[in-house]
Structures are given as structure tokens and as C-alpha cells.
Amino acid sequence: MEWPRFLSTSDESSVLRLSIVTTLLIASIGIVFGLVSGSFSIVFDGVYSLVDASMSAVALAVVRLITSYAVNVDLPRKWRDRFTMGFWHLEPMVLGLNSTLLVGVAVYALINGVTNLLSGGHELHFGAALVYAALTVSACVTMVVVESRANRRIHSDFLRLDIKSWIMSAGITAALLIAFSIGYAIQGTAWEPLTPYVDPAALVLVCVAIIPIPLAEIRQALLDVLLVAPADLKQHVDIVAKHFVERYAFAYYRAYVAKVGRSREIELYFVVPPDMPPKRIAEWDAIRDEIGRAIGGDESHRWLTIMFTSDPAWAE
Structure with a gap:
């Protein structure tokens, strides 16, 4: 029935x-x-x-x-x-x-x-x-x-x-x-x-x-x-970001996170050495996909921005 x-x-x-x-x-x-x-x-x-x-x-x-x-x-x-x-x-x-x-x-x-x-x-x-x-x-x-x-x-x-x-x-x-x-x-x-x-x-x-x-x-x-960063989300994103910094020999990263209702707002900036060998756009996108999968969560309620730059001003 x-x-x-x-x-x-x-x-x-x-x-x-x-x-x-x-x-x-x-x-x-x-x-x-x-x-x-x-x-x-x-x-x-x-x-x-x-x-x-x-x-x-x-x-x-x-x-x-x-x-x-x-x-x-x-x-x-x-x-x-x-x-x-x-x-x-x-x-x-x-x-x-x-x-x-x-x-x-x-x-x-x-x-x-x-x-x-x-x-x-x-x-x-x-x-x-x-x-x-x-x-x-x-x-x-x-x-x-x-x-x-x-x-x-x-x-x-x-x-x-x-x-x-x-x-x-x-x-x-x-x-x-x-x-x-x-x-x-x-x-x-x-x-x-x-x-x-x-x-x-x-x-x-x-x-x-x-x-x-x-x-x-x-x-x-x-x-x-007030976009106060949840400690557990920040810790998780930091662990993931550090892993990729070491894996791809980036200089460092900056992470900005917030919880807004059911959504998770995440912005990741990876600062790469100026002399790093160039990569094709598809390669950078593949790295983004890897990072996104490592962060996980409900993608329909996740706002994820990942940026690669050699200029530290973009990350601060």
C-alpha cells in the first residue's frame, strides 16, 4: 500500500x-x-x-x-x-x-x-x-x-x-x-x-x-x-594539502575553509616554485581531480576552489 x-x-x-x-x-x-x-x-x-x-x-x-x-x-x-x-x-x-x-x-x-x-x-x-x-x-x-x-x-x-x-x-x-x-x-x-x-x-x-x-x-x-572555520574540516584539508605539497614539490599552500549550513566552502592555493617545469592544462586539472577526491564529502554541497600560482600574493 x-x-x-x-x-x-x-x-x-x-x-x-x-x-x-x-x-x-x-x-x-x-x-x-x-x-x-x-x-x-x-x-x-x-x-x-x-x-x-x-x-x-x-x-x-x-x-x-x-x-x-x-x-x-x-x-x-x-x-x-x-x-x-x-x-x-x-x-x-x-x-x-x-x-x-x-x-x-x-x-x-x-x-x-x-x-x-x-x-x-x-x-x-x-x-x-x-x-x-x-x-x-x-x-x-x-x-x-x-x-x-x-x-x-x-x-x-x-x-x-x-x-x-x-x-x-x-x-x-x-x-x-x-x-x-x-x-x-x-x-x-x-x-x-x-x-x-x-x-x-x-x-x-x-x-x-x-x-x-x-x-x-x-x-x-x-x-x-560569520564563516568561522570548523576545526575538524580545517585539519582534514590541511592534511590533504600537505600531502600534495610533498608529492608534487610545491613550495607551500594556503587553505581557507568555512561551513555554511550543509555546504563546505573550501579554497586551496598551492604556491609552486617559479622554476617548476611547465605542465599542460589537462595535467593541472588531473591534479585538481586528485585533490578533490582526497578531500571527499558530498560534492553537491561542496564549493571547492583549487588554484596553482607562483605568485604568493594570490595565495594570501
């Missing part, structure tokens, strides 16, 4: 599309249940999911642009002429924006939660809240499993962030489930006066827990945008 298209996990776009559909469904249910139960924390969960879904839609559009450019299909010539160096630079920008928005939503909810606590809390219909929390935790865990299995094959930074978002959502709702269960259990006991504080207290604890999580993604996005 063939799965409906929106349920497919065959590629990055399909998984993101499934994530968006599921997130929108959960967000809509969350806002409705939050209003019915009177729970600010459930409403926050729904709004958080809506922000996540909107950024997943942007990520999906960026993935299509990057893929179209990399495989040279389905991209208007006008776009290809205007973005001659591809669309990889959009990936860290979207990841950084997504993480920043999630932090902003969580900080705003934290402030509201603290304000609600200080004002004495509010009444909550625990039955509806418990139903929502149980259903949402199940959906989030299912998406984590589905996306994790798919990303073992796809190896996408967008999916890695989306999996983190689902884990965060599962953690948020699991914490709410525990809090609502405690609130439901203490009804009719000596602890019942504390029930108005259950919802805002849960909201505060959840926000405090999740705010640090997107900060790592913001840091990585900034490193990519």
Missing part, C-alpha cells in the same frame, strides 16, 4: 512536510484545549507549536532552493543568475531565526507565568488538560521516532533541529501532564488551595527548562554566518 504523500519520509522535504502538518494539528488542538480548560501553559504550548510550524515551512522552502541549486533542476534561470553562489547561506539564517523566535516565545511565556503566580494563579479544568497532555505527548514521541529514523539516512541539520523541537515539545507536555496529574490528585484534599498555582508554576518551570536549548543552535548559526 502506498502512503499518502504528506505521510512520506523518503527525503528531507517529505519529513519536514509531515512535521508541519502534525505541528499545525497539535497547535490547533492545543489552543482549543487551552481555552476550554483555562490553561495558559497549554495555550503557550499551542502558540509555541505554531511558531515552530511556521519556521518549518520556511525551512522547507529553503531546502527546496538548496536542493534545486545543488542538483541543477527546477530552478528558474533568473534565480540561478542572481544567486550564482547558491542558497546555502540561507540555512544558518533560518536556523538562527527559528531558535531566536522559540527563545523569545518562551521568555514571554515565562514573564506571564511569573506574573500569574504573583497574582494568585487561576482555576483550571484538569480533565480537559489531562486529555490534551496525554495525546500530545504520544504524538510528539511518535514524531521523534519517525524523524530520527529518517535522519539516520538523510543527515539534515534542519531535521536535526526539528527533532530537537519535537523533543522539547514532548518534554514541555510531559511536564504539564505531571503537573496536571498532581493538581487533579490534590483536589478534595488539604492541598486543594494550591491548585490555582499548578498551571502557572508548570508554565514557569517548563520555560526555564527549554530556554537554554535553542541557544546552542543560535551559536552554531552565528558561527556559520
Whole structure:
């Protein structure tokens, strides 16, 4: 039996599309249940999911642009002429924006939660809240499993962030489930006066827990945008370049590397002795091919420039 298209996990776009559909469904249910139960924390969960879904839609559009450019299909010539160096630079920008928005939503909810606590809390219909929390935790865990299995094959930074978002959502709702269960259990006991504080207290604890999580993604996005050279990539390129310097008796080399989203930007300049015997263009190209194979990586997402010169000024 063939799965409906929106349920497919065959590629990055399909998984993101499934994530968006599921997130929108959960967000809509969350806002409705939050209003019915009177729970600010459930409403926050729904709004958080809506922000996540909107950024997943942007990520999906960026993935299509990057893929179209990399495989040279389905991209208007006008776009290809205007973005001659591809669309990889959009990936860290979207990841950084997504993480920043999630932090902003969580900080705003934290402030509201603290304000609600200080004002004495509010009444909550625990039955509806418990139903929502149980259903949402199940959906989030299912998406984590589905996306994790798919990303073992796809190896996408967008999916890695989306999996983190689902884990965060599962953690948020699991914490709410525990809090609502405690609130439901203490009804009719000596602890019942504390029930108005259950919802805002849960909201505060959840926000405090999740705010640090997107900060790592913001840091990585900034490193990519600022073209900070990844240590492991620089080390690998240095090893390859040194080998070819020794093999062909070049004078020295200069390597410039950066990671921009899923792409690897590599520029290699080999300074050759001025008195080196001349080579035909085809011979230089053959050496370039050797170096490219030695560097390896996904060629569709690798920007590799290799230059040979006897003038050190071209390499500096």
C-alpha cells in the first residue's frame, strides 16, 4: 500500500512536510484545549507549536532552493543568475531565526507565568488538560521516532533541529501532564488551595527548562554566518594539502575553509616554485581531480576552489 504523500519520509522535504502538518494539528488542538480548560501553559504550548510550524515551512522552502541549486533542476534561470553562489547561506539564517523566535516565545511565556503566580494563579479544568497532555505527548514521541529514523539516512541539520523541537515539545507536555496529574490528585484534599498555582508554576518551570536549548543552535548559526572555520574540516584539508605539497614539490599552500549550513566552502592555493617545469592544462586539472577526491564529502554541497600560482600574493 502506498502512503499518502504528506505521510512520506523518503527525503528531507517529505519529513519536514509531515512535521508541519502534525505541528499545525497539535497547535490547533492545543489552543482549543487551552481555552476550554483555562490553561495558559497549554495555550503557550499551542502558540509555541505554531511558531515552530511556521519556521518549518520556511525551512522547507529553503531546502527546496538548496536542493534545486545543488542538483541543477527546477530552478528558474533568473534565480540561478542572481544567486550564482547558491542558497546555502540561507540555512544558518533560518536556523538562527527559528531558535531566536522559540527563545523569545518562551521568555514571554515565562514573564506571564511569573506574573500569574504573583497574582494568585487561576482555576483550571484538569480533565480537559489531562486529555490534551496525554495525546500530545504520544504524538510528539511518535514524531521523534519517525524523524530520527529518517535522519539516520538523510543527515539534515534542519531535521536535526526539528527533532530537537519535537523533543522539547514532548518534554514541555510531559511536564504539564505531571503537573496536571498532581493538581487533579490534590483536589478534595488539604492541598486543594494550591491548585490555582499548578498551571502557572508548570508554565514557569517548563520555560526555564527549554530556554537554554535553542541557544546552542543560535551559536552554531552565528558561527556559520560569520564563516568561522570548523576545526575538524580545517585539519582534514590541511592534511590533504600537505600531502600534495610533498608529492608534487610545491613550495607551500594556503587553505581557507568555512561551513555554511550543509555546504563546505573550501579554497586551496598551492604556491609552486617559479622554476617548476611547465605542465599542460589537462595535467593541472588531473591534479585538481586528485585533490578533490582526497578531500571527499558530498560534492553537491561542496564549493571547492583549487588554484596553482607562483605568485604568493594570490595565495594570501
